[in-house]
Amino acid sequence: MAKSIKMRASLRGDETTVKALITHAMxxxxxxxxxxxxxxxxxxxxxxxxxxxxTVMVAQWGPAVSKNPYLAFKFKGAKAGDAVKLSWVDNKGExxxxxxxxx
Amino acid sequence: MNVDNKRRLLLRGTLGxxxxxxxxxxAPRGVLAAWSKEAFSADSTEGAMKTxxxxxxxxxxxxxxxxxxxxxxxxxxxxxVETAAANVESISVFxxxxxxxxxxxxxxxxxxxxxxxxxxxxxxxxxxxxxxxSGGTLQSATKEVKVTIGGCGG
Numbered sequence: 700m701a702k703s704i705k706m707r708a709s710l711r712g713d714e715t716t717v718k719a720l721i722t723h724a725m726x727x728x729x730x731x732x733x734x735x736x737x738x739x740x741x742x743x744x745x746x747x748x749x750x751x752x753x754t755v756m757v758a759q760w761g762p763a764v765s766k767n768p769y770l771a772f773k774f775k776g777a778k779a780g781d782a783v784k785l786s787w788v789d790n791k792g793e794x795x796x797x798x799x800x801x802x
Numbered sequence: 803m804n805v806d807n808k809r810r811l812l813l814r815g816t817l818g819x820x821x822x823x824x825x826x827x828x829a830p831r832g833v834l835a836a837w838s839k840e841a842f843s844a845d846s847t848e849g850a851m852k853t854x855x856x857x858x859x860x861x862x863x864x865x866x867x868x869x870x871x872x873x874x875x876x877x878x879x880x881x882x883v884e885t886a887a888a889n890v891e892s893i894s895v896f897x898x899x900x901x902x903x904x905x906x907x908x909x910x911x912x913x914x915x916x917x918x919x920x921x922x923x924x925x926x927x928x929x930x931x932x933x934x935x936s937g938g939t940l941q942s943a944t945k946e947v948k949v950t951i952g953g954c955g956g
Contacts, residue, residue, distance in 0.1 A: 714915060727923070729901060744837045755911045761842040763897060763905035763923050765878045771919035772908065 704797035708783045715801055717748060718771040719785055727762035742790055746770060749784045750777050777801055842904050847896045847931055850904040851940075854894060859933045859940035867932045867945045876924040876949040883943075885916035887936040893918045894935075899928030924949050 706719035721743065728740025746758040755774045777783070779801050786796030844850035851858055868882035883893050890910050896903040900923075908918040916934065924930075927949050933942045 725923075750913075753911060753913075756914050757909040757911075758918075758920075759837050759842075759907040759909065760920075761902055761904050761906065763900050763902065765921040765923050769880075769919070769921050771882075771917075772910075773915040773917045774911070774913045775915060776913040 702797075703795045704785055704787070706783075706785050706797055706799045708777075708799050708801040710777065710779050710801050713775050714773050715750075715775070715777045715783070716771065716773045717783055717785070717799075719746075719769070721746070721768050721770075721787055721795075723767060723787075723789065725762065725764055725766045725768060729762075740790060743768065743787050744790050746785065746787045748772070749786075750774070750781060755783075841907075843902050844904065845902060847898045847903040847929075850896060850902070851894075851933060854904060854907060855892070855933060855935055855940055857940055859931075859942035861943065862934075862941035865932055865934050865941050865943035867930060867943050869930055869945055869947050871946075872948045872950065873924065874950050876926070876951055878921050879924050879930075879947060879949070880919070880921050881930060881932075882919040883917070883932040883934070885934045885936070885941070887916055887934055887941065889936050890914070890916040891935045891937075894933045895920070895922065896931040896933065897922060897924055897928050898931060900925050903931075 703722045708715055708717045723743055724741055726738050726741040730738050732738045740762055742762040743760050748756045756772050781801045782798050784798045788794045838854055841850050841854035844853055864887045865885045873879045892909045894907040895905045897905050905922045906920055929944050929946050931942055931944050933940055
Protein backbone atom coordinates (compact mmCIF):
# COMPACT_ATOMS: atom_id res chain seq x y z
CA MET A 700 0.00 0.00 0.00
CA ALA A 701 2.77 2.34 -0.72
CA LYS A 702 2.03 5.89 -1.71
CA SER A 703 -1.58 5.83 -0.59
CA ILE A 704 -1.21 9.29 0.93
CA LYS A 705 -0.98 12.57 -0.88
CA MET A 706 -0.41 15.39 1.52
CA ARG A 707 0.56 19.00 1.67
CA ALA A 708 1.40 21.22 4.61
CA SER A 709 1.50 24.97 4.25
CA LEU A 710 2.36 27.68 6.71
CA ARG A 711 0.39 30.90 6.85
CA GLY A 712 1.20 33.28 9.68
CA ASP A 713 1.82 30.99 12.63
CA GLU A 714 -0.69 28.39 11.59
CA THR A 715 0.10 25.31 9.55
CA THR A 716 -2.63 23.77 7.44
CA VAL A 717 -2.27 20.10 6.61
CA LYS A 718 -4.37 18.66 3.81
CA ALA A 719 -4.27 15.05 2.81
CA LEU A 720 -5.91 12.65 0.41
CA ILE A 721 -5.71 8.94 1.16
CA THR A 722 -6.47 6.22 -1.34
CA HIS A 723 -8.69 3.68 0.39
CA ALA A 724 -11.84 1.74 -0.44
CA MET A 725 -13.64 2.70 2.81
CA UNK A 726 -16.10 -0.18 2.49
CA UNK A 727 -18.95 0.19 4.98
CA UNK A 728 -19.88 -3.44 5.43
CA UNK A 729 -23.49 -2.63 4.51
CA UNK A 730 -23.23 -2.88 0.74
CA UNK A 731 -24.05 -6.07 -1.10
CA UNK A 732 -21.85 -7.44 -3.84
CA UNK A 733 -22.97 -9.06 -7.11
CA UNK A 734 -23.44 -12.43 -5.43
CA UNK A 735 -25.90 -10.94 -2.94
CA UNK A 736 -23.55 -11.30 0.00
CA UNK A 737 -22.47 -8.34 2.02
CA UNK A 738 -19.06 -6.94 1.23
CA UNK A 739 -17.10 -6.99 4.49
CA UNK A 740 -16.26 -3.68 6.10
CA UNK A 741 -12.84 -2.34 5.27
CA UNK A 742 -12.19 1.20 6.39
CA UNK A 743 -9.59 3.39 8.00
CA UNK A 744 -10.02 3.65 11.75
CA UNK A 745 -7.27 6.03 12.74
CA UNK A 746 -5.20 8.70 11.06
CA UNK A 747 -2.38 10.14 13.14
CA UNK A 748 -0.36 13.23 12.46
CA UNK A 749 2.96 13.93 14.12
CA UNK A 750 5.16 16.98 14.14
CA UNK A 751 8.53 17.13 15.90
CA UNK A 752 7.82 13.92 17.80
CA UNK A 753 4.48 15.13 19.14
CA THR A 754 1.09 13.94 18.05
CA VAL A 755 -0.81 16.90 16.71
CA MET A 756 -4.02 15.17 15.77
CA VAL A 757 -5.63 11.75 15.75
CA ALA A 758 -8.65 11.30 13.52
CA GLN A 759 -10.86 8.35 14.43
CA TRP A 760 -13.05 7.34 11.56
CA GLY A 761 -16.06 5.15 11.10
CA PRO A 762 -17.14 3.64 7.80
CA ALA A 763 -19.17 6.77 7.01
CA VAL A 764 -16.11 8.65 5.83
CA SER A 765 -16.07 8.77 2.03
CA LYS A 766 -14.05 6.55 -0.25
CA ASN A 767 -10.57 7.93 -0.86
CA PRO A 768 -10.88 10.17 2.17
CA TYR A 769 -9.84 13.77 2.40
CA LEU A 770 -8.91 15.49 5.60
CA ALA A 771 -7.67 18.88 6.63
CA PHE A 772 -6.73 20.43 9.93
CA LYS A 773 -4.62 23.24 11.31
CA PHE A 774 -2.08 23.56 14.07
CA LYS A 775 0.34 26.10 15.49
CA GLY A 776 3.96 25.93 16.54
CA ALA A 777 5.66 24.67 13.38
CA LYS A 778 8.22 26.33 11.12
CA ALA A 779 8.64 26.22 7.37
CA GLY A 780 10.81 23.26 6.44
CA ASP A 781 9.66 21.11 9.38
CA ALA A 782 8.54 17.60 8.58
CA VAL A 783 5.00 16.46 9.25
CA LYS A 784 4.25 12.77 9.36
CA LEU A 785 0.85 11.30 8.62
CA SER A 786 -0.03 7.66 9.10
CA TRP A 787 -3.21 5.61 8.96
CA VAL A 788 -4.38 2.21 10.18
CA ASP A 789 -7.48 0.38 8.96
CA ASN A 790 -9.72 -2.23 10.53
CA LYS A 791 -7.78 -5.03 8.83
CA GLY A 792 -4.51 -3.84 10.31
CA GLU A 793 -3.14 -2.45 7.07
CA UNK A 794 -1.30 0.82 7.39
CA UNK A 795 0.76 3.39 5.56
CA UNK A 796 2.53 6.60 6.36
CA UNK A 797 3.99 9.55 4.57
CA UNK A 798 6.00 12.64 5.35
CA UNK A 799 5.86 16.13 3.94
CA UNK A 800 7.81 19.29 4.53
CA UNK A 801 5.95 22.42 5.58
CA UNK A 802 6.06 25.08 2.91
CA MET B 803 -7.51 18.69 31.44
CA ASN B 804 -3.97 19.92 31.27
CA VAL B 805 -1.63 19.64 28.36
CA ASP B 806 0.29 16.73 29.77
CA ASN B 807 -2.79 14.62 30.22
CA LYS B 808 -3.87 15.34 26.73
CA ARG B 809 -0.53 14.32 25.36
CA ARG B 810 -0.86 11.06 27.23
CA LEU B 811 -4.20 10.40 25.63
CA LEU B 812 -2.81 11.08 22.21
CA LEU B 813 0.21 8.93 22.83
CA ARG B 814 -2.01 6.10 23.69
CA GLY B 815 -3.91 6.54 20.48
CA THR B 816 -0.64 6.33 18.61
CA LEU B 817 0.91 3.36 20.29
CA GLY B 818 -2.13 1.20 20.03
CA UNK B 819 -4.35 0.02 22.81
CA UNK B 820 -2.56 -3.21 23.60
CA UNK B 821 0.76 -1.88 24.83
CA UNK B 822 -0.57 0.54 27.39
CA UNK B 823 -3.80 -1.11 28.36
CA UNK B 824 -1.68 -4.06 29.40
CA UNK B 825 0.20 -1.80 31.74
CA UNK B 826 -3.16 -0.78 33.19
CA UNK B 827 -2.10 2.84 33.27
CA UNK B 828 -4.94 4.55 31.56
CA ALA B 829 -7.83 2.18 31.82
CA PRO B 830 -11.03 4.17 32.26
CA ARG B 831 -10.11 7.19 30.20
CA GLY B 832 -10.06 5.19 27.01
CA VAL B 833 -13.19 6.74 25.55
CA LEU B 834 -11.34 9.45 23.71
CA ALA B 835 -8.11 7.68 23.08
CA ALA B 836 -8.93 4.31 21.65
CA TRP B 837 -11.07 3.75 18.60
CA SER B 838 -14.43 3.09 20.18
CA LYS B 839 -16.25 0.30 18.40
CA GLU B 840 -19.24 0.88 20.62
CA ALA B 841 -19.53 4.55 19.70
CA PHE B 842 -19.00 3.92 16.01
CA SER B 843 -21.67 1.24 15.92
CA ALA B 844 -24.26 3.05 18.08
CA ASP B 845 -27.46 3.59 16.13
CA SER B 846 -28.54 6.95 17.54
CA THR B 847 -26.73 10.27 17.61
CA GLU B 848 -27.39 10.65 21.29
CA GLY B 849 -26.16 7.19 22.12
CA ALA B 850 -23.00 7.62 20.11
CA MET B 851 -22.37 11.00 21.68
CA LYS B 852 -22.77 9.66 25.20
CA THR B 853 -20.50 6.71 24.51
CA UNK B 854 -17.83 8.78 22.83
CA UNK B 855 -17.88 12.01 24.77
CA UNK B 856 -19.64 11.07 27.98
CA UNK B 857 -22.57 13.44 27.63
CA UNK B 858 -24.78 15.38 25.28
CA UNK B 859 -23.90 18.74 23.80
CA UNK B 860 -25.77 22.02 23.89
CA UNK B 861 -26.11 24.18 20.79
CA UNK B 862 -23.67 27.03 20.56
CA UNK B 863 -22.75 29.85 18.19
CA UNK B 864 -19.08 29.10 18.82
CA UNK B 865 -19.28 26.12 16.48
CA UNK B 866 -19.89 26.42 12.77
CA UNK B 867 -20.43 23.75 10.13
CA UNK B 868 -19.70 24.32 6.49
CA UNK B 869 -21.58 21.80 4.37
CA UNK B 870 -23.69 22.01 1.22
CA UNK B 871 -27.45 22.68 1.60
CA UNK B 872 -28.14 20.08 -1.03
CA UNK B 873 -25.70 17.27 -1.77
CA UNK B 874 -26.15 15.80 -5.22
CA UNK B 875 -24.07 12.80 -4.34
CA UNK B 876 -24.47 11.42 -0.83
CA UNK B 877 -21.28 9.40 -1.18
CA UNK B 878 -19.13 12.48 -1.00
CA UNK B 879 -20.38 15.29 1.21
CA UNK B 880 -17.69 17.78 2.19
CA UNK B 881 -17.94 18.92 5.79
CA UNK B 882 -15.85 21.52 7.53
CA VAL B 883 -16.16 22.29 11.22
CA GLU B 884 -14.68 25.39 12.76
CA THR B 885 -14.86 26.72 16.26
CA ALA B 886 -13.82 29.84 18.09
CA ALA B 887 -13.51 27.95 21.36
CA ALA B 888 -10.07 27.75 22.96
CA ASN B 889 -8.31 24.54 24.04
CA VAL B 890 -10.28 22.32 21.74
CA GLU B 891 -9.87 18.68 22.71
CA SER B 892 -11.90 17.05 20.02
CA ILE B 893 -14.23 17.67 17.11
CA SER B 894 -16.79 15.00 16.26
CA VAL B 895 -19.12 14.71 13.32
CA PHE B 896 -22.44 12.88 13.55
CA UNK B 897 -24.85 12.18 10.68
CA UNK B 898 -28.18 11.64 12.46
CA UNK B 899 -29.90 9.50 9.82
CA UNK B 900 -26.99 7.21 8.95
CA UNK B 901 -27.12 3.60 10.21
CA UNK B 902 -24.34 4.53 12.65
CA UNK B 903 -24.40 8.30 13.14
CA UNK B 904 -20.82 8.79 14.31
CA UNK B 905 -18.74 9.48 11.21
CA UNK B 906 -15.50 10.92 12.50
CA UNK B 907 -13.85 12.10 15.67
CA UNK B 908 -10.81 14.33 15.49
CA UNK B 909 -8.75 14.29 18.69
CA UNK B 910 -6.67 17.44 18.71
CA UNK B 911 -3.31 17.89 20.36
CA UNK B 912 -1.95 20.86 22.25
CA UNK B 913 -1.04 23.04 19.27
CA UNK B 914 -4.00 22.20 17.07
CA UNK B 915 -6.56 24.83 16.06
CA UNK B 916 -10.31 24.32 16.19
CA UNK B 917 -10.65 23.25 12.61
CA UNK B 918 -11.32 19.94 10.90
CA UNK B 919 -12.48 19.05 7.42
CA UNK B 920 -13.34 15.76 5.76
CA UNK B 921 -15.80 14.17 3.37
CA UNK B 922 -18.50 11.80 4.51
CA UNK B 923 -21.14 9.46 3.14
CA UNK B 924 -24.80 10.16 3.79
CA UNK B 925 -27.49 7.59 3.17
CA UNK B 926 -30.29 10.12 3.00
CA UNK B 927 -31.24 13.66 3.94
CA UNK B 928 -30.12 14.22 7.49
CA UNK B 929 -28.98 16.61 10.14
CA UNK B 930 -25.24 16.90 10.45
CA UNK B 931 -24.20 17.54 14.03
CA UNK B 932 -20.75 18.79 14.92
CA UNK B 933 -19.69 18.56 18.53
CA UNK B 934 -16.69 20.40 19.90
CA UNK B 935 -15.21 19.39 23.22
CA SER B 936 -13.21 22.11 24.89
CA GLY B 937 -12.34 22.57 28.53
CA GLY B 938 -14.68 19.75 29.50
CA THR B 939 -17.79 21.26 27.91
CA LEU B 940 -19.59 20.02 24.82
CA GLN B 941 -20.88 22.50 22.28
CA SER B 942 -22.62 21.64 19.07
CA ALA B 943 -23.94 23.00 15.81
CA THR B 944 -26.47 21.36 13.52
CA LYS B 945 -27.08 21.74 9.82
CA GLU B 946 -29.47 19.87 7.58
CA VAL B 947 -28.05 18.51 4.35
CA LYS B 948 -30.49 17.30 1.69
CA VAL B 949 -29.29 14.33 -0.26
CA THR B 950 -30.66 13.57 -3.71
CA ILE B 951 -28.74 10.32 -4.32
CA GLY B 952 -27.81 8.18 -1.32
CA GLY B 953 -24.27 7.19 -0.54
CA CYS B 954 -24.92 3.69 0.73
CA GLY B 955 -25.56 0.91 -1.73
CA GLY B 956 -26.83 3.34 -4.40
